[in-house]
């Protein structure tokens with residue numbers, strides 16, 4: 112089924128969840144690797160191009176996901192989930208949305224700081240709306256990196272929680288996000 116029900120995640124929610132998980136992991140690895148390259152490395156120019164296009168794709172998926180989440184029933188937590196687990200899981204999920212939004216937005220402002228737009232896979236260019244002073248762009252760049260590290264930490268906690276449900280509690284938490 113495409114849509115969520117009160118007890119299950121539909122195909123659209125599951126696909127968006129795993130696609131974004133894959134994209135965000137790739138973007139994080141790419142972001143770390145990019146900063147270690149020197150100017151003469153062949154990837155010095157191409158990797159940032161991919162990072163920006165994929166980053167924009169994540170932003171589009173984020174919008175889709177929020178719209179989908181608001182227009183679909185949210186599956187209820189399993190009866191076996193403890194109250195503190197539910198609270199923590201919901202807090203982390205909200206933080207995910209906030210962090211991804213901020214990381215994408217700061218990425219846009221850093222990339223367009225000098226007045227040049229961002230290319231989206233040779234399909235179109237998103238223009239710059241504001242040129243930034245170098246100091247402001249550097250500050251945003253640091254915030255972008257710190258937020259990405261915090262997001263990665265939350266992802267690890269979130270994944271460990273899912274694995275704990277699967278292997279220790281032996282409940283359906285992970286399975287219902289897969290099938």
Ligand code: HEM
Pocket residue numbers: 124128131132133135136180188200204205207208266269270271273274284285286288
């Ligand atoms: C960048 C990586 C990830 C992000 C941003 C993310 C985000 C989210 C969000 C926002 C939800 C809430 C449901 C929704 O809105 O559709 C969710 C649910 C879930 N995620 Fe992830 N996730 C990520 C990676 C993972 C990984 C690696 C695993 C497993 C190892 C996982 C397992 C789950 C499970 C089992 C649920 C359902 C929880 C429930 O039933 O309430 N996620 N995830």
